[in-house]
Amino acid sequence: MQGKIMKGIAGFYYVEVKGQTVYECKAKGIFRKDNIKPIVGDNVEIEIIDEDTRQGNLVKILPRTNALIRPPVANVDQAVILFAIVKPNPNYNLLDKFLIMMRQYGLPVIICFNKQDIATKEEQQELYDAYEKCGYRVLFISVKEERGLDELKALLKGKTSTLAGPSGVGKSSLLNKLVPDAGMQTGELSRKIDRGKNTTRHSELFLVKELTDEQQETFIIDTPGFTSLELRDVTTDSLMGYYPEFEKYEPECRFGGCSHIAEPDCGVKKAVEAGEVSKVRYDNYKVIYSELKGMRPDYSKGKKR
Incomplete structure (x- = not known):
């Protein structure tokens, strides 16, 4: 029987079978053996243990289209x-x-x-x-x-x-x-x-x-609210790629591989001064760049006054 994980709490997974009901399921030991953890949004196969109490076992996770780490959810559009x-x-x-x-x-x-x-x-x-x-x-x-x-x-x-x-x-x-x-x-x-x-x-x-x-x-x-986020697999060299509005102005930079931080004749900094790139976004870019470089960031730049 196939269903979708709606919630997971303390080792129990609540699986809704379309057009029927929600079953409380435990995951089979094979998931721990294969180091696979079921998450909310997973499409799964279950076996019914007790129909009256709506209890079952989670026996298979169907292929995921994607899986997020934070928040830990699967098959998101x-x-x-x-x-x-x-x-x-x-x-x-x-x-x-x-x-x-x-x-x-x-x-x-x-x-x-x-x-x-x-x-x-x-x-x-x-x-x-x-x-x-x-x-x-x-x-x-x-x-x-x-x-x-x-x-x-x-x-x-x-x-x-x-x-x-x-x-x-x-x-x-x-x-x-x-x-x-x-x-x-x-x-x-x-x-x-x-x-x-x-x-x-x-x-x-x-x-x-x-x-x-x-x-x-x-x-x-x-998903649970958050007050902080930790970036993974982002470096000072790759950070600018996450600010798509910079790309248009990068050919105007004097130096190839310009970080848009301290270099002179930077096309991105000129665009910020001209109001063509958001100063809010650019200030946050500098804060995150400093964090990635191990410097102490000025968080006041990243908050609305």
Whole structure:
């Protein structure tokens, strides 16, 4: 019998068999032997142990189209990264690191900025200029007032999307709008530290019934909030490749292999000064470059004031 892992907790995997029910399964020992760990989103084969109690064993993981390390999910079509425009202000450095990770996986990203109802047009324009102009799809929404949700739903339909973002930006509230029966606990924003409590402890996949029909299913994966990300397999030499807006101006650099940091007559730095490349993005590039080089970064450059 085939199904999909919807959730994994403490060695138990909850597998939904299409059109039937959810079975609580343990993984066979062969997975440990082969050093394979089942993850949310995996399509699997199970054997039923007890139909009455809906218990079974996970016996096979079907081929994956992809597998992410953080968040650990499989068979994803796209990523939706959610930040707030204000309260809390977005940490651009954290956002850029997430975008780098998704480019490594080859996944398209929808950048979704929440709390449009309490943000100014100027604050929204700054975000638009920084990210839409370098090739990312940017949406401004208000979960509270349900603004922009129809546009987001159109982008989600028929796909499996992983929903990620820091705590306190409205991730659980958005999920509740998309999946009314998810029963997610909405985190309260801490006024003292201007940061939300992380109410999601594990990744979980939900069927978005409103966007599902006989031809196609729509899934969204809720993942734990994060306050930091560690880049893997990125070097100072390869970092510029994750900033596609730089490429147009690199032929104008005096030196081949220009790092766009300290070299004179740098085409990218001139583009930043002319307003053709986002200063926000460039400042974050310098911060991440410093981290990769082992220097002490100035994190104030990566946060909105």
